[in-house]
Amino acid sequence: MRIVCNVITLLAIGAGLALSAPAHAQDKLATVASFSILGDFVKNVGGDRIAVTTLVGPNGDAHVYEPTPADAKALNTAKVVFINGLGFEGWMDRLVRASGSKATVVTASQGVTPIAFAGEEEDDHAKGKKHAHEEHEHGQDPHAFQSIANVKLYVGNIRDALIAADPAGKDVYEANATAYTAKLDALDGEVKAAIQAIPEGQRKIITSHDAFGYFGKAYGFAFIAPQDISTESEASAKDVARLIRQIKADKVKAVFVENITDRRLIDRIAKETGAVVGGELYSDALSPPDGPAATYIDMFHHNIKTLSAALSS
């Protein structure tokens, strides 16, 4: 009798485990995220129920990424593929098609109000001066993830897509999304408080490419860059010269290098204008796990700390 009871107990424990979470990697919902920041959002919402493969890794530049055969393989076995959209990863459509993937492709930025990328529109920081980008094509700025309010929309889209692909996990995905959104709200409060300490006239920042338009809009910063919203084309000599004139005229204190781009142009601009290099900002990718921006929340903390240190004095 005792043996029978033990067997029943074991069966019950086994059933309990099966209900709580898939036990093996092959039981997890296979997902792909196009780049590291998005991969972090997907991990936070999916938790233990999913496996995430990130294509463009730490410090990687998604604008000019060249996919690998391993990427095609990951897409082929994925059930859900998350992309940023807004033209951020232009190589992705072709890669998905070429891989033969049957995955649902989810645009995580769905619902975001895009910032139109057009030179004249951003003239508030330039006070009538010609903007460095006026000769570039008009388009949409893809870096919507640099606004925490936008990321809350990403999280909702990710949650809904995971529920659609794995309805049994609904409660888990909803709870994870709610918990992560609460952390994002706390982060947003911290960022706003930190920015209050930076004198308003100094909330003006130069980076190598225009990745901080949404950040600037959300938090009252002007970001100016010699390269436009993509890193695909190099900044022209004319754009750089114009930017240097603007930095001098506006008495901009600091310029910043980015983790995904070559720092030489920023170093040169610093040298020619007398602005200091204020540190490294994480724009389009996280750092490796042992770096200062291993998660989106760490990335925001790092960027705010870097901006405050360079601009508050």
Ligand SMILES: [Zn+2]
């Ligand atoms: Zn970018």
